């Protein structure tokens with residue numbers, strides 16, 4: 001008999017990272033990884049230098065409080081430093097939130113399909129997932145989510161824009177929802193793709209949290225900022241929640257390299273905005289080309305598009321694979337395709353067109 005493990009871990013869905021692009025069998029020429037919503041650009045100006053300088057002292061522990069990063073974020077967001085808590089990516093922070101709020105017998109409400117990490121971190125905590133189906137238009141059904149809240153609910157995730165559909169909830173409906181949620185239930189606004197939003201009606205979570213002590217905003221350096229490999233994200237929340245996040249953090253989890261790279265990235269706003277604008281322009285181009293091919297694509301405010309392919313999903317992913325493009329399929333449902341470099345997007349559009357002809 002082996003060591004006894006917690007029963008809560010049984011049957012946990014295994015997180016499947018985006019497949020590596022290189023060497024996929026049958027790939028034609030260069031392969032493009034459009035499966036993990038990564039940024040195709042190299043680090044922003046000054047970031048590599050900053051990270052390399054920090055690397056010179058990696059015999060030392062990092063600043064456990066992430067002081068420089070927290071101060072920089074507090075100043076930029078106009079919030080008290082005590083309201084910011086960092087973690088190893090925003091998934092790390094989300095896991096800290098679960099540890100701080102929920103355990104066996106508690107419930108965590110989220111839309112489905114949404115971010116794959118939610119069911120995993122919920123189950124690890126021992127709490128029970130309550131999944132509320134998206135609407136027919138692949139948008140969060142906030143009324144149904146409000147109705148799913150019970151006396152056992154401890155936390156609600158709202159992923160805005162939603163991964164993997166790219167759809168958003170807008171200010172009026174989100175405020176109406178927040179007004180309905182009991183004040184002792186934490187609402188986590190996961191804004192991993194915030195920088196890609198162009199719809200002016202989508203609220204900034206940091207504005208919504210200010211007079212709502214039960215709202216927490218999650219942000220990350222992994223997507224627009226292009227630091228996915230360094231693992232740094234943060235939450236903005238009122239003190240009791242932010243303090244609980246500091247208690248549940250992995251000690252010294254965010255490396256000094258990640259902290260310094262994040263600060264340098266924040267100081268490269270102009271270059272960041274240019275890159276995000278270029279990716280948004282590519283998003284529009286890909287969206288319109290797909291529509292022109294006859295696909296129905298939900299409006300996306302993130303750095304990816306969603307194709308609802310149903311039973312054809314795995315065939316589609318295999319066809320893309322053969323064309324040298326790795327996409328993210330969800331068997332029986334659809335595929336999520338990241339907006340990448342122009343050549344990768346072109347390769348994907350060609351594969352989509354070929355597949356369309358066979359339908």
Ligand SMILES: *Cc1c(COP(=O)(O)O)cnc(C)c1O
Pocket residue numbers: 037088089090091092115159163190192219220221222223228231232233
């Ligand atoms: C990518 C993503 C994150 C960020 O993950 P990190 O841990 O910060 O790399 C968080 N939430 C959603 C919905 C995401 O898609």
